[in-house]
Amino acid sequence: MSDQVTLTIDGKEVTVPRGTKVIEAAKQVGVEIPHFCYHPGLPVDGNCRMCIADVRTWNARAEKHFPARRPAVTCWTDAEENMQVFTDTDEVKKSRATVMEFLLINHPIDCPICDKAGECMLQDHYMQHDGKRSELREEKIHKPRLKPFGERIVYNGERCILCSRCTRFTAHVSKTHDLGIVNRGDRAVVELAQGSTFDNAYTDNVSDICPVGALTKTDFRFKKRVWFLKHTDSVCGGCSRNCNTVVDHDRAEIVRIMPRRRDEVNGHFMCNEGRDIYKSLAATVRTSAPISRVDELGAGPSWDDALAWAGGKLGEQKKGGKLAVIGSPWMSNEEALVLGHLAGKVCKSAWMDIKNDVIEGYPADDLLHTDDHNPNRAGVIAAGVVPGKKDGKDLAAIQEAIAAGEVEVLLVWGTGLANHYDSVEAMHEAVAKVPVVIQLTDAMDALSEVAQLVLPVRNWAERDGTWTNFEGHTSRFRKALRPHGQARDGFELLSAMCTAAGGKPPVKTFKDARKKLKQDPDSDVREVADGEFAFYKGQSLYRHHSGTTEV
């Protein structure tokens, strides 16, 4: 028996590994089978019966297809050799419409006040597969509404279609067994397990995978209708896992962060802390223009003056000077490449290392969280921000050199240098011995209070770039927001500094940088789940993003 099987779905032939479900095989040839309870990241349950299709198996002895007695659930049926699947017959369409009718019997249809409206599978499938008025004339069944599940989730039992995605998530993915379905028939509701507070780090995922608005996030509750949101592919910088995300934003404000499917990095999910990272972004103090504390430049220099001055100071160090460069694990790979070139090749300094920008955070676990709360340590090291081979100094040695007054120019990217000193005062005392401190930062910190030149750069939501996680997978984040004030893109700014220092930037474009870094081709993956949503288009006001959460 070979490991591959070939089957026909709506007349299209597809070869898939043995054991693949028919619904997944159909996805590969662009046939979209509607479903509620099936989720590729969860074990199969097969309770919603929406994914039924006419499945005919091949009988090798009789050498013909046997007509199916009844439609089969494609999310539970394994693909077999020579199988024939029809998803478009009248019988299947009628069955789907009937399933929809039953699901909508007790659904309150309160779409105007439901936060899921616009990205709701029930809405989409109703428009596509049902479209009838309800035949029910009786009063609808009432169930608890506004029931809190922990602090982050609100449950509305009336909207629930009991697909059991949330219970399967807590049972098989987070393995906390917080949720379960109790009672039978039209009295069935999802309940919190006895004694459970539902406060683990992955609770918000149940709201993402909920196909209707039964589980909504308190963070997003009543905040924005989803059709006003713009979606930008991004990467979470909360830890070195680099979960791929979609940043949903309206005007200049990030409204929420949703996970994006990337099987080898984060799968389908992300943690609550990663979703809240936009709040810390809004809380940072920033500068909108360069700040200087040297007499030649004045307090608020223009970008040209600041760059010329910084380039001059760096260029002076070319001939046996004392330049120390402290990079950051929050730089993108491209920026790290240019910074490494600027320090090592242009200014010929071997004193270069990276610091720990963020040291506090949630503990590591065996699902997604890692111990390192900086996103790109592996990538920055790989791009060349490391102590030079000859006379190189790592961070501890650079600190000693600073204390000994050997360093003449200190170039720091980002915040958190004080993490390596006992206190902020100790850091201020040490840095005071350096004549020229240049800081390129997206947020103000203790060093910005004393640095001779502070140059604002864009943060992760405002620029393009790639990060490489601790396992070596590279993910790309894209510009979602307008830059704050005059903040400049780090890649472009560092390239300009290379020129100002009398050298040449190593690469001209992002594309060249990625080629030079030999990044894996997946770093630019955008169409992860494309095709999956084609049947929603035109049905829903929500413009489904190509790489958004798999539903």
Place this chain on the structure above:
Amino acid sequence: MSEQLGQNADFDNLIDGHVMPQPAYQGEFTEGEIVKYYNPSRMTLLEKLYVPAIIGGLMITARVFFTNMAKWGIWFTYWIRGKGKDAPKGAVTIYYPEETRPDYSPINRGKHILTMRQQKGPSGEALPQCVACYMCATACPAFCIHIVAGESPDPNIEKYCVEFDIEMDKCIFCGYCEEACPVDAIRLTPEPRMADYQRERMIYDREYLMTWNPTYVEDDHVYPGGHPREE
């Protein structure tokens, strides 16, 4: 019969058994094998002259002028008897801020109102019927409706509008918000007067929209298709 139908060249034009004549397009001619088009004249000679049309227009103007003057003559007969105030006016000039037209249509689209629920809130305050679904803001072609949603003080109502601002100077009075509203929360009254001296005052907030012409809806909607809450 079926054979005849199939052979009929005008089969596509058959509607209820009648052959619909295909209108021939005049502006079509062929040069060799190439089909060319021009814009055929649709005006008659009389129309091309323009002078009769100008005379016709002047006649209408003159007729209206003399009719109005005759009406002022009627008004004069009242005025001379000292009954000038009761007299019908002649020309239809209206001295706007002092006078207004009494004959606005009842379906004229003017100043908005937010309707209120008959049931008061827990502390006796009037609650808007609005459930903050943003349908009006979505439908609005001028983007002049700004809503902030929040948890309602009434536990029976889940969502309501904490803020509801309409920029009246942007509004084009298309009435789409009224059409889009699923709970009859926003209405356009016939009221045409909303001129003001300051732009800031053209942004009407929730309180003003609810109170300038207080209106209560007949049925309080908990939410569309909804029902009172049962615990």
